[in-house]
Amino acid sequence: MLSLMRALATAAALLLVTAIQDRGIAPGAPVEQPAARTAPVVPALPALPAAGPPSVADYAISAALDVNAKEVRGRERIAWRNPSGDAVPDLWFHLYLNAFKSPGTTFNRESGGQLRGVSNASLRAGRIDVTSMRLEDGTDLRPRLTFERPDDGNPDDETVARVLLPRPVGPGETVTIDVEFTSVLPQVYARTGYAGDFFLIGQWFPKVAVYEPAGTRGRSAGGWNAHQFHALSEFYADFGHYRVDITVPQRFVVGATGRRVSERINTDATRTFTYDQAGVHDFAWTADPRFVEVRERFSGTADVSAAEYAAAATLLGRRPEDLTLSDVEITLLMQPENRPQIARHIAAAKAAIKHFGLWYGPYPYGTLTIVDPPLAGEGAGGMEYPTFITGGTASALNGPPFDRVLIPEITVIHEFGHQYWYGLVASNEFEEAWLDEGINSYSTGKLLDVVYPPTESFATLFGLTFSETEFARFDNTRAMNADRVRQPSWTFLEDRVYAYSVYYKPELVLGTLERMIGEQTMARVMRAYAERWRFRHPNSDDFYAVASEVSGRDLTTFFKQTIEDTGVLDYELAEIASAGTGASRTSTVLVRRLGEIQVPVEIEIRFEGGAVERRTWDGRDRWTRLTFTRPEAVESARIDPDHTLRLDVSWINNARRAEPDRRVAVKWTSRWWFWMQNLLSLVGA
C-alpha cells in the first residue's frame, strides 16, 4: 500500500514539475522551434549499409541525445528501392512523434490523451521537425513536403508526410535522400519519450512508409500504404538495413535494435555507439544511467536438448537437424530495484527463443535487448520493436506472495513473440491488428502452457491459481463481440472491444481451431505460415489459405464466421428428460445452439451406474434432441466435455444434471457468510 502511496506521490511530483516545464502547445498554434542553446554535436553519418534481401528502405542515421532539452538531433540517409513494377512519383513518410504535438492530433482526439490508463494531461508534448530534406544530388525537397491525412482528413494531424520527387522512381530503381531532423521527446506515456533520465526512443526518425506492389495483401494496383498514428494501433513499415550512431553523455547505459558494432569516447564527454541490423523494419533505442546491464547467451545447443529437437521434429514432420537454432546474445537492461527479477526475465526470454524458434523457425537475429522501464516510465512498457522489447514489472513482484504472478514472464514472452508476428511476418497492424496481436496472444498462451502448469499459467496467489486461458476468456461475452476481428484498428467501438477483438478473441479462435484440427496439424499450419510469409506482408486471406492448404480442409467458413463476423459461439444443454422404466426407459437430451457460429460439437452423456456415451452433432440447426433407450437413466450430459471450443461464451450452460446438486451452493454460501462474519467482527470491534 505504501508503495502505491509512494508511486502516487511521485506521480504527483512529476506532474507538478511537468506542468512547470510544459511548453503548453495549444491546438493550431504554430510550433516553436527549439531555442538556440549549446546543442550536442551530431557526428557524421555512418556509411549507408549495403542493401541485402530483404531490403526496401536502408538507413544510415546519426543521432545525438540532448538529455537536458530531452531532444534528439539527427541526420539520416535513406536509400529507398522501388519494389514494384510501377514508376513511383513520390515518397511517403511516417512522422509519428507529431502524434504528441497538440491536443488536436488524431492520436490525441481518439485516445482522449491517455493510453493503457496512463494520461498525458500536463505532460510535455513531443514532435519531430524536419529541418532539411535533399536528394543525393542536393535538390532541396523540403518545400515539396506536405502533410497528408489519408484516414480522417484531420487538419491538425501531421503524422504522415509526402514529398513529390522531381522525377519518378522507376521499377527496381533506388532513390537516396538526406534528412536532418530534431525529435522533441514527449514525457513518456504512450510507448515513447522520457521520464527523468530514462529515455525510450521509438518512432523518432522520418521513416518511409510501405509501397505495396500490386498483389500485395490483395491489392489490385500498387500504391503507398501509410496511415496516420492512431490511438488503437501500432505500426507497419518495410524491411531494410539500419546502421545507427547514437551519441549520449558518457554516464548513460544504452541499448538498441541490432548488434552493437563499435563504441567510441568523444572529446565532449559523450560516447558514440554504433548499431547495425539488417532485415528489420524499425529501429528503437533506450538510454538510462540507472540501468543494470545483464548479458546472457542463448545457445542453440546447450539450451535445447536433443529430446526437445526430436519432439519438435515429430510435431512438425521435419528432421531434427533442420530445426537447429542459432545462438542469441541477450541484453537485459534492468531497473536496480527489480534486480531480484533478473533470472525470471532471462528464463522467460530463453524459453521464448527456444520454443518459438522450434515452432515457427529460428530467430534470425543475433541479439535481443530487453528493457525494464522505471515506474515513472511505465507507458513505455510492454512494447515490441525489432530485436528490442520492453518488459513490464514492478518491485512488488520481487518476492512472495507476488513472485508467482507471471506478469514479467508473460510480457517478455509476448513481446518476444512479436519478433515473429510483426517483426518477421510483417502484417499491417493498422488494418488487421489480429494478425500480429491475436496470433501472438495464441502463441504466448501455448508457450505459457508448456513452460508452466496450465492451471497456473497466469498467476498463483495465496494458493489460488489462474490460468492464461481463463484470463483470455474473461471478456468473451456477446456484448464484447461488437466488432469484427478483421477491421481497421481505429474503427473499433472502444478500447476494451479492440483489446478483446484483436488479442483475446483470435487467441480463442485459434485455440478452438487447434482442438478441431489437432495439435500436430495446427503446429504445421503455423510453421508453414511463419516460413512462407517471413520478411513479407501477408493479410488475413493469406493466413486462411495456408491454414486450409496445410490442414487439407476448407477453413474459410470457420474464419469468416469467427474473424469476419460478430457472431458468438454458444451451445446450451437445455434439458434432460426420461420416460418409462427398465428396458423400455427412453431418455432425451435437448441441445441448443444459442450463438450464430456453427461448428460440430461432441456431447458426452453419463448414465446411472457409470456408463458413458459420446455423440457428435454438426451444429447446423438451432437444436437437436438426442434419444437413448437403455435401462439406466441419464445422470448428466455435457457439450464439448474436453473444452475444445475455447470460443464458447459460456461453459456453464454446456452441461446439465438430471437432478440438481446443491453442494457447491452450500459450501460457498456458508463460506461467504463466514467471511462476512469476520469482516463484521473487524469493523464492529
Place this chain on the structure above:
Amino acid sequence: MTRRALAAALGAMRQLSLAWLLWLLNAAFAAAIVPAAWAWWSRAADSPETDPLLERFRFGVFLELARADDWSGLAAIATTALAVLAAGVAVGVFASGGALQRLLYPAEDRAMAGFFRGGGRFWWRFLRLTIMTGVAASIAAVGASLPLLLVLPPDRALAGGGLVGAAAELLPAALVIAFFCAALDCARVRVAAGDERGMIRAWFGGLWCAVRHLLAVGALGVMVLGIWLILAWAYLSAARGLAGAATSAILLTVVAQQLFMFLRSALRVAWLAGLVSVVRSDVPPRVSTSIPPTAPSRMYDTARAVSDAEEEGLPVV
C-alpha cells in the same frame, strides 16, 4: 496490574453466555448476505461444469459463473455486503456497549436485558468515540508512514519488495492503528464505568489510559492476538483436513467456521474484561441504582471491584 489484567481476561473467557450473545448478533447480521449468495451459487446446482469448486476455489470457474449472469448477481451481493458492513459499525458499537454493561454490572439485570440496556445506553456516546478514533487513527497512520515515504527513493521497495517489504512498510501504520483501537476500548470502558458524558474528555482519557498502562494493555493485546493466531491456525488446519466434495465434510467445515467465530467472540469478551480491570484502577465505579444481589455473584469482578475501590478510598454504595 498486568497480571491482574491477564487473569481477568482469561477468567472472562468463561462467560459463555456473553460470548454466545456476541456470536449470535454477528452471525445473524452477517446472514443478511445469505439469500443473495444462496441464489447466486444455486445456479451451480444444475451444471457439472462447476464441480471443481467442490474441491477448491477455481477462479476460472467462478468467472464463468459471474459472466453467465453478466455480473449482476455479484454486484447485488457486493452492494448488500457493503451495506451490512456500514451498518456493522453501528451494530458493533451497540455490542460493545452491551458487553461492557454485562461485564461492569453483571448483577443489575438478567443477561439478555443487561446487554441490550447497555447497548442502547452507550450507543450514541460510543459511536462518537468511534468516529473520533477513526479520524485520528487515519491521520496518525499516515503520519507514521510519512518518514518512510520521504526517506525511501521513489520506485524502491523495502527489502526487495514482496511480502517482507510490504509488511515492513505497513508495520508503523498497523501499530498506530492498533494503539488507537486499544485506546478507543479504554475510553469506552471509562465511559461505561464512570458514566462519563464528555466524549472529548473520555477519548483523551482513553488515550492517556492506554499510554499509562501501555505494558498491561500491550500484554493483553499480545495475549489476545496470540490466542487468535492459534485459533486461526487450528481452523485452517481443520478446513484443510475437511476439504472435499462429501456433504459431511462440507457440513463439518460449517461447524468449524462457526466454532471459530464463537471463540473469536469469547476473545473479544476477554479483551474487554482485561481492559475493565486496567481502567478500574483509574476510574471510580459508577454509583449503582439497582438492588444489590442477595447472593454472591458468579461474575468474577464485582467483589474485586468493591475491594479495589475500598482500597483506593473511593466511595462505594
